Amino acid sequence: MSRFATRACAYACSVVVAPIVVARAYSERETNSSTVEVENELAPRAAVSHDERSRTRWRYDWNPVNEEVKGGASKQPTRVVWLVRHGQAEPENGDVEDGARRLTSLGLEQSKRTALRLKMLIESGSVDGDFAGSTPSVMIHSSMTRARETADVIAESAFPHVRREVSHLIREGAPCRPEPDTWNQKEEVHQSESPRIEAGFRSIFHRAAADQRNRPSGEAAEPPSVVHEIFVCHGNVIRYSVLRALQLPPDAWLRIGLYNASITRVDVHPSGRVSLRSLGDAGHLPTEALTWN
Amino acid sequence: MSRFATRACAYACSVVVAPIVVARAYSERETNSSTVEVENELAPRAAVSHDERSRTRWRYDWNPVNEEVKGGASKQPTRVVWLVRHGQAEPENGDVEDGARRLTSLGLEQSKRTALRLKMLIESGSVDGDFAGSTPSVMIHSSMTRARETADVIAESAFPHVRREVSHLIREGAPCRPEPDTWNQKEEVHQSESPRIEAGFRSIFHRAAADQRNRPSGEAAEPPSVVHEIFVCHGNVIRYSVLRALQLPPDAWLRIGLYNASITRVDVHPSGRVSLRSLGDAGHLPTEALTWN
Numbered sequence: 001m002s003r004f005a006t007r008a009c010a011y012a013c014s015v016v017v018a019p020i021v022v023a024r025a026y027s028e029r030e031t032n033s034s035t036v037e038v039e040n041e042l043a044p045r046a047a048v049s050h051d052e053r054s055r056t057r058w059r060y061d062w063n064p065v066n067e068e069v070k071g072g073a074s075k076q077p078t079r080v081v082w083l084v085r086h087g088q089a090e091p092e093n094g095d096v097e098d099g100a101r102r103l104t105s106l107g108l109e110q111s112k113r114t115a116l117r118l119k120m121l122i123e124s125g126s127v128d129g130d131f132a133g134s135t136p137s138v139m140i141h142s143s144m145t146r147a148r149e150t151a152d153v154i155a156e157s158a159f160p161h162v163r164r165e166v167s168h169l170i171r172e173g174a175p176c177r178p179e180p181d182t183w184n185q186k187e188e189v190h191q192s193e194s195p196r197i198e199a200g201f202r203s204i205f206h207r208a209a210a211d212q213r214n215r216p217s218g219e220a221a222e223p224p225s226v227v228h229e230i231f232v233c234h235g236n237v238i239r240y241s242v243l244r245a246l247q248l249p250p251d252a253w254l255r256i257g258l259y260n261a262s263i264t265r266v267d268v269h270p271s272g273r274v275s276l277r278s279l280g281d282a283g284h285l286p287t288e289a290l291t292w293n
Numbered sequence: 294m295s296r297f298a299t300r301a302c303a304y305a306c307s308v309v310v311a312p313i314v315v316a317r318a319y320s321e322r323e324t325n326s327s328t329v330e331v332e333n334e335l336a337p338r339a340a341v342s343h344d345e346r347s348r349t350r351w352r353y354d355w356n357p358v359n360e361e362v363k364g365g366a367s368k369q370p371t372r373v374v375w376l377v378r379h380g381q382a383e384p385e386n387g388d389v390e391d392g393a394r395r396l397t398s399l400g401l402e403q404s405k406r407t408a409l410r411l412k413m414l415i416e417s418g419s420v421d422g423d424f425a426g427s428t429p430s431v432m433i434h435s436s437m438t439r440a441r442e443t444a445d446v447i448a449e450s451a452f453p454h455v456r457r458e459v460s461h462l463i464r465e466g467a468p469c470r471p472e473p474d475t476w477n478q479k480e481e482v483h484q485s486e487s488p489r490i491e492a493g494f495r496s497i498f499h500r501a502a503a504d505q506r507n508r509p510s511g512e513a514a515e516p517p518s519v520v521h522e523i524f525v526c527h528g529n530v531i532r533y534s535v536l537r538a539l540q541l542p543p544d545a546w547l548r549i550g551l552y553n554a555s556i557t558r559v560d561v562h563p564s565g566r567v568s569l570r571s572l573g574d575a576g577h578l579p580t581e582a583l584t585w586n
Contacts, residue, residue, distance in 0.1 A: 056542045058473035117576060124580040180351035180566060246548050248541050249349045255539050256569045263576070273473060276549045279569075283410060283556070283576025287417040 059247060060272035063206045076270035079208045082118060082136070082230045083238045083264040084154070085280075087111040088291045089146040099144040099171065110261035110289055111150045115157035117284040118263060122228050134228055138163045140203075141232035142170045150261065151232040162230075169200035170233040175240035178254035201241040204231050207270055238264055245274050256280070260291045352540060353565035356499045369563035372501045375411060375429070375523045376531045376557040377447070378573075380404040381584045382439040392437040392464065403554035403582055404443045408450035410577040411556060415521050427521055431456045433496075434525035435463045443554065444525040455523075462493035463526040468533035471547030494534040497524050500563055531557055538567050549573070553584045 087107030092098065103111065122134055136159060141151035143166050155164065173193035174185050208227060239253035245266055258264070259282035267275045282290055380400030385391065396404065415427055429452060434444035436459050448457065466486035467478050501520055532546035538559055551557070552575035560568045575583055 055470075056472050056544055060473075120580045177348075179349050180353075182566070246545060248545055251349055252539060252541055255567065259571070273475070274548065277573075278552070278575065279572035281574045281576045282571065283574045283578070285576070287413045 062272065077208045077225055077227045079268040080226055080228045081204060081266045081268060082228065084114060084230060084232045085235055085238060085258050085260055085262050086146040086150040086232065087261045101146055103146055103149045106289060108153060110285055111153035112157050113284055114261040114263060115154040119158035134226060136162050136228040136230050138165060139230040140165045140167050142234060143168050144171050147232050167203060169196055169203050170231060170237050172234035172236055173197055175236050175253060176251055179251040183254060197237055197240060200237055201244045204241055205245045205268060207268060242266060242276060246276060257292060355565065370501045370518055370520045372561040373519055373521045374497060374559045374561060375521065377407060377523060377525045378528055378531060378551050378553055378555050379439040379443040379525060380554045395438055396442045399582060400553065401446060403578055404446035405450050406577055407554040407556060408447040412451035427519060429455050429521040429523050431458060432523040433458045433460050435527060436461050437464050440525045460496060462489055462496050463524060463530050465527035465529055466490055468529050468546060469544055472544040476547055490530055490533060493530055494537050497534055498538045498561060500561060535559060535569060539569060550585060
């Protein structure tokens with residue numbers, strides 16, 4: 001077995017037990033009664049392997065830490081990063097440059113519903129009541145038309161006073177060759193676009209700045225425990241960036257699908273820990289409004 | 294650097310570019326105008342590294358393939374695996390054994406909303422119109438009270454005629470030591486429970502059986518392209534199983550959080566490809582009904 005294959009296999013095969021027979025017996029069990037109590041006879045003949053080769057290690061030093069964070073991490077806020085995929089866009093068309101494609105009427109409707117959901121999530125503090133009543137400190141959107149139009153709807157419907165920025169780094173593109181490679185993108189496209197998308201990831205994911213505040217200075221005596229930032233961008237950028245943020249293999253990005261106008265939330269703690277709280281959440285859209293492109 | 298550290302770093306560091314300066318300039322930009330056009334000057338001085346050490350490899354042989362699948366994979370249905378976390382349960386209490394903890398009234402309400410959402414998702418075919426009108430072929434729930442009660446509500450509210458099974462394999466527990474290890478569970482608990490949860494993963498994730506059908510035989514002339522199965526279980530089991538199914542490092546499971554009564558969808562294709570379509574989707578719950586435990 002080559003060194004490459006050994007490495008790739010390491011975490012896929014990290015847990016080795018014997019109960020395949022159990023799973024098979026399970027699926028073959030047939031009956032006419034409404035509920036079946038399946039007796040799972042489990043004989044773990046081999047212990048789970050917890051040797052070092054099957055383990056990852058979380059890197060706390062994944063982005064530069066300033067002196068204040070080093071000295072007193074607990075005083076820094078947690079960054080709550082909200083990643084919103086743009087609404088449904090017009091289909092690709094040779095006459096329209098990709099970055100100029102506009103939202104459909106369904107895309108506008110999706111964006112409005114997403115705006116209202118986002119407002120409720122951020123204002124209620126969802127399950128983290130300690131930051132109820134928050135507003136986002138910034139909304140950054142990609143410079144592609146479909147992202148800008150989605151951000152326009154979010155601003156108008158939910159956050160008219162939130163500062164906005166435009167970024168070229170988080171435009172759609174080819175982040176890195178996916179594995180398995182069912183996309184078959186040309187290598188030169190990956191080579192030319194992946195540094196930009198990696199830079200986009202770094203612009204989204206970092207610890208809070210030492211002086212980052214959710215409210216205007218002077219308004220709150222206590223520094224906030226959480227700051228919210230919204231990024232409106234694209235499927236490939238979000239999939240790649242979330243995997244990178246979680247320190248998972250980024251070439252797995254195409255194993256994930258994201259609905260249009262879906263909401264992904266990732267918390268970046270001052271300690272350097274990163275936590276995925278939702279991925280591609282679109283439950284706020286009616287099922288007939290669920291689309292992928 | 295030890296061999297372990299080198300390995301752990303491999304995918305965390307797989308993409309090496311130079312634009313940290315860009316990200317910093319970006320966050321320091323301040324202005325009073327409503328929308329800021331930030332010029333992202335990107336100078337990718339180092340190309341992205343795509344050498345073999347930064348790549349994973351998808352294993353198509355992750356579960357046994359029967360002869361019919363090998364001979365004609367396209368005739369096999371795709372399994373759509375719906376993983377539902379139980380609703381909110383009573384807090385842990387020394388008087389009640391963990392497996393006997395019951396749903397709260399909010400947990401019952403969450404479960405009902407989740408049942409209706411699941412029914413709409415499955416019946417509409419969501420964005421895969423070719424299987425509109427489907428019903429699940431089975432609902433399997435863990436033998437813990439909170440999962441059984443959630444399944445009871447789902448059956449009553451949405452799928453009264455769907456076959457049900459109970460599994461001990463997908464009860465809550467300690468799947469493998471998480472990294473970073475913020476749980477600090479005793480090693481013997483991991484050692485004793487991880488083979489069972491690994492067996493639970495294998496009972497959930499496998500290719501469709503050669504003769505698996507969504508409707509009673511004889512009713513449909515054409516075999517279905519998709520079969521739906523619902524698993525009602527627990528946060529740790531879902532987090533671990535999804536990572537294993539995606540061939541990602543399973544010890545990353547605690548980097549993910551899942552809301553009570555959330556819906557996770559994973560498609561298992563006859564080719565052996567696996568696709569995550571939603572993770573912990575709880576957008577169908579009002580924000581005041583979002584809970585973690």
